[in-house]
Amino acid sequence: MSFTASSPEAPPATRPRVPEPARPGPAIAVASAATFVAFLDVTVVNVALPDLQRDFPGDSLVALSWVVAIYGVLFAALLTPAGRLADVVGRKTVFLGGFAAFTLTSALCALAPSVPLLIALRALQGASAAFMIPAALGIVLAVSRPEKRAAAVGLWGATTSIAAALGPALGGLLIDGWSWRAVFLINVPIGLAVLWAGWRLLPSLRRGDRQLPDLLGSLLLAAGFALVLVALTETAQWGWLDGRTFACALAGLLLLAVVWRRTRTHAAPAVDTTLWRNRVYAAASVGAALYGVALFAWMLACVLFVTGVWGYSIVEAGLAITPGAFSSAVAAVLAGRAVERHGPAPVVAIGSLLFAAAGVWCVLGIGETPEFLAFWLPLGIVGGAGMGSATVGLTAAGARALPPEQFAAGTGLLMTARQLGGALGVAALAAILDASDGGLGGFRGVFAMCTAATVLTAISALWLRRRPAAGETTTTTTTTTPEAVTA
Template sequence: MSSRSLALAAGAAFLSMLDTSIANLAFPDLGRDFGTPVHGLTWIVTLYTVLFAAVLAPSGRLADLAGPRRMYLLGTGLFAVASLACALAPDLPSLLTARAFQGAGAGAMIPASLAVLLHGTPAEGRARAIGLWSAVGALAAAVGPSVGGLLVDTFSWHSLFLVNVPVALALVFGARRLPPGGTGGRLPDLLGTLLLAAGLGLLALGVSQGSEWGWTDPRTLGVLVSGAAATAGTLLRSARHPVPALDVSLWRVPAFTTASVVSFLYGAAFYPWMLVGVLVLTRLWGYDALTAGLAMTPGAITAAAGAIALSRLASPRTAIVLGGVLMTMSAGWFWLALDPEPDFLAFWLPCGLLVGLGMGALATGISGASALSAGPARFAAATGLTTTARQFGGALGVAVLAALLAADDLGLDAFLSVYLFCGVTAVLAGAVGLALPARPQPVPTSEGAPA
């Protein structure tokens, strides 16, 4: 693989995944500045993940059709502009709007970055390339709280978003010399993409507000039913549209479908885990933002190390099952042993190292199972679809967290409930991963020939 392709792919993956968790430690400052409770601030995470998910799959198809370079430049440029808008936001509605556009930019970057990497990598080196790419993403998401804590403690919450701008612009400059690539063809279905964004957003809204409105309240039921209908509409249109928002033909192969389900469950466990950890450290144990961020760092190290090691030593199925087991064990440990009294060395540190290893294993296993099941012509589409599943799971997982915290006002029982939810979804991810074959199977094209 070329060093330029690796640097550009890793840079885009790092930025997009860093911003899934970098804002977590800004919640106390944002709450004071905007006068909003924690469960209301979760939309800073949810909107990012929803737009990330909605744009991922069509962006993957666009990257395959128009070329990874064009989609890479578009996504990274949008991410830079939206990050600047986040940093300058004068109020919460402005910040949420900018975060939505930032998520859309990240959704365009991710599939294009992996396509850039894999198209420049020989077949025998693709498993290693995917492992490195996954490791960077896992490291970024896990290290986000520590970076966020340092920036918030030293400067302010505005710096969390401002720091993205020079890095994104450097990536744009470096990507200009990439070959254009692309197979040509029509653009993906715009209406299907809009329906997907609306469906995910409405489902997240219904889950997060259910405890406040009441689960049988007409508003809750109406939002959930509308979200399900919009999502179903996307699937129906995608099954019949010549250039669908979601390339559902990829789901004809059981291995790829299994990887997508695992990705959804992993997202539902990972996103609330990262946010509840920050809340435990700052609200329950009284750590300041910098100390809390540093406390989250050991898990980031084992996440990256686990992703790199297991991409070389284990099949995607083995990595997924192992990751599910380790993450479930960590959730059980938290559920049984979490105490209002701080205990970093004997409790938080070993548990953080363990869960980081599990997260890294799941990340590299999912990436390997999905991308290696598709042919080179659909690397980006395959990555976009499974990452969409992860972001969808993440949006719903954060919505569940918001509902649990709103019902208990940040008490110990609420935190334990979140860890229990994460443990259940993690064990399901590992169990579903057992259905994967020992080696990924090629995905057939729409004409039925191997891709």
């Protein structure tokens, strides 16, 4: 659709009507609420394992651990194709469809009578979340004016920071008050409210290109990525030299190689590898993967440390990390404003170095005697501030390198990099703690690994300043046109 100026003789009634720009506030609120719920379920189920063991005494801990792991596997595997699908079909359509499926599977999880069925439903829940998140962030970026997009990412990033950090605390309170089923059931009323608001308030955003992404390639990508993550996740149980680890890793890598080959010949590949021709976007992807290593290992190590070494209860452990959650949220908002003024590079560098400082503090200062006020509280505030800043800086760097029609696909691929890094971090954590029998030295090793990963993330920020070379993908972020947004 094109708009041309009306001639002076044309009556007012025949002049083309340009749609009013969508109000960003309600759309950002809806997208952030859904994102909060999706990221909450990444960590909230971690504390449900003891209660699941009591309800299902015939199932092993290894089987029960898949209730936690399978969500992340499907979530990470489908982020990229889901983001591309949202760019083609329409972000509002994919967002509402994914969130409706997420709400339904949450209700079914709460009613699951057996562990195998619960694992299958958690897989569907993780797949549904994967369709929600890239579309949600794509909506946030598209409805915001170019000069305000970094601030919008800051608000959106604050919800993810709070959700990831508050998961164990909220999960502990729900389980202590009722049972593990409550951590799934709470999603239902929230989901219904967000779906109603999204239907009424979200704009419809669609690309001119109507060609759907490669369906077979998307399925192969999901399967290959899932197999690689299974190998990484189960290494602590199977061992690196076990035939199952080797078979899963080899099969996954072969499938990913097939997908990579298809990207060179398919008109609409599952993964848009041309995005990596942009040096800023490529640097943001590397930084996101390195940051994921530290972030996921850190969050799990903190809970394991205060419960295993300091003897905190699940509720106490959750409450102990709450100050870091609020620090992260405040830092995310401030980081969005800082990106507007100074660009993403210094925000990523400073946030990563704050995170690294918290890691050094842990390596040098942790002991077997609980010290909340003198040690853990300032640690959480500093580490949380670093996490919030780095999350927003990396997301904003990737988004600023993309034109609006690639927001969902690009941010999905960026989050996939972070999830893959997170899987590596958790696998390394399991190996380090297993070698030390969960002792204090093992936790020092984990925090040292997190410190190294965040220092490397800070170094990757140097490339976020570079301009694209000749022939690289265009990085100018343009204003969303009236044709792209309809109420």
